[in-house]
Amino acid sequence: MNQTAQKTALICGISGQDGGYLAQLLLEKNYRVVGTSRDAQTTDFRNLRSLGIFDQVEKASMALTDFRSVLNTISHAKPDEIYHLAGQSSVGLSFEQPVETLESVALGTLNLLEAVRALGLPIRIYHASTSECFGETGGKPVNEETAFQPKSPYATAKAAAHWMISNYREAYGMFACNGILFNHESPLRxxxxxxxxxxxxxxxxxxxxxxxxxxxxxxxxxDWGWAPEYVEAMWLMLQQETPQDFVIATGKxxxxxxxxxxxxxxxxxxxxxxxxxxxxxxxxxxxRANCGDASKAERLLGWRAKSxxxxxxxxxxxxxxxxxxxxxx
The missing domain is CATH 3.90.25.10 (UDP-galactose 4-epimerase, domain 1)
Structure with a gap:
């Protein structure tokens, strides 16, 4: 009887809210999970401990703004899938630290893409894009075709990263997806x-x-949703035959x-x-107001917000x- 080989997932930014829930989900699906932080030896990985999975995850130090660090980490981990969740993620803080935000988000994403391209491995990449890229929409539900109008350094950096993912997908045939997630919360926030x-x-x-x-x-x-549901959408995106971008939201x-x-x-x-x-x-x-239309995700991924x-x-x-x-x- 043939058994499916165990997959390896590399989660960049595993110490955050989404990283913890995603690691938990992938472990339940029998993945080997490798998680990164800038300094794995000093990071407490509080969320992994809270979820009771700290000992089940391999940890690695990786600085996204250092190309050699990214290349070495991917080479050692040999992942089938990369979930790119890392980078400065606070909208408010991005106004105080715009340069660090741009470098960690945009340059970090570019280094990741270039490292995968240089290695020439069939790695599937998920990138955590954001609803902040849409800017002000008057509260009208937006979808994957809605134009970006970022209103913060964070959103601007994420928009740049989003389009790099799209460009590398088109230019080099890479399996790379953007998950345009609206606000999602949990006790790990x-x-x-x-x-x-x-x-x-x-x-x-x-x-x-x-x-x-x-x-x-x-x-x-x-538009507020439940984080554990949203990480399932991330996984589903990388299980499709072709890479596409998806809005993930409740629609309310x-x-x-x-x-x-x-x-x-x-x-x-x-x-x-x-x-x-x-x-x-x-x-x-x-x-002032945002709201997402996740009908494409429901149609193609079978995903719909429950909470x-x-x-x-x-x-x-x-x-x-x-x-x-x-x-x-």
Whole structure:
């Protein structure tokens, strides 16, 4: 009886939210998983530990802005699939660190593509593109044909990386895909991201802490999904016969105010009693509303978002609340 050979996946940026859930999914599918960070010896890989898979993942140090580092890592890992999730990923921080953002995202992607091309191996590449590339769309659902109008250094860098993936696919016949993912959250989302901050603050207050929620513009609207579902779409893209780009989204848009109100109401709290407006959190340019049309993914990948924004909030609170059980006791 023939058995399918075990595949190897290289996850660039495995220490992040998506990297952790993707590693978990691939391990369940019997992949050999190699994950990279800039310094694997000093990275704590907290998310891998939280998911209970730290010992099942091989770790490697790789600096995406160093071509030799990228080439050596790929040569040693010999992956069948590369999931490129690495690079500076905060929109807000990109305004403060535009050069580092451009280098880590755009140059990093170019080095990865060039390394795979130089090795001449039939490696399939997934690149984490982003809905931020679309810019302001007035909240109308956008798809793979919608033009990019980036409004931040992060989005500009990601747009450049997106088109490099597309160009190398066309020019060199590489199997390279862009996953244009809209906002997706989970308990692994760092507190520096607004959704993690909201859930953490609400849980602290519910547990008796004297805390306030400070936010900028809460009337912006976003399409929020559940991260563990979105990493499955990444995997599905690399299992197709031909490489294509896909929008991954729920198709529903909600305001940040709604997100906050539901989170606080779930814990029996009134948002207005704890909310402070802080202009310092407002960005130089901001997308007022976004929403994705993932009908292509449903048609060709069989993928469809199952969790709503309220489901996401409830699951995040369920995970976060026990961490503050000792407050006020």
């Amino acid at each position: 760092p507190k520096r991201f607004v959704t993690g901050k909201i859930i953490s603050t609400a849980c602290q207050i519910s547990a008796g802490a004297d805390a306030r929620l400070k936010l900028g513009d809460i009337d912006i609207r976003r 848009s909600h305001s940040l105010r709604e997100f906050c109100e539901f989170a606080f109401a779930t814990l029996g709290l009134e948002l207005t009693d704890y909310l402070d407006s802080d202009p310092s959190f407002k960005r130089p340019t901001e997308i 709503t924004m309220r489901d996401v909030i409830s699951m995040m609170i369920k995970h976060e609340l026990p961490a503050y059980s000792d407050i006020g006791s």
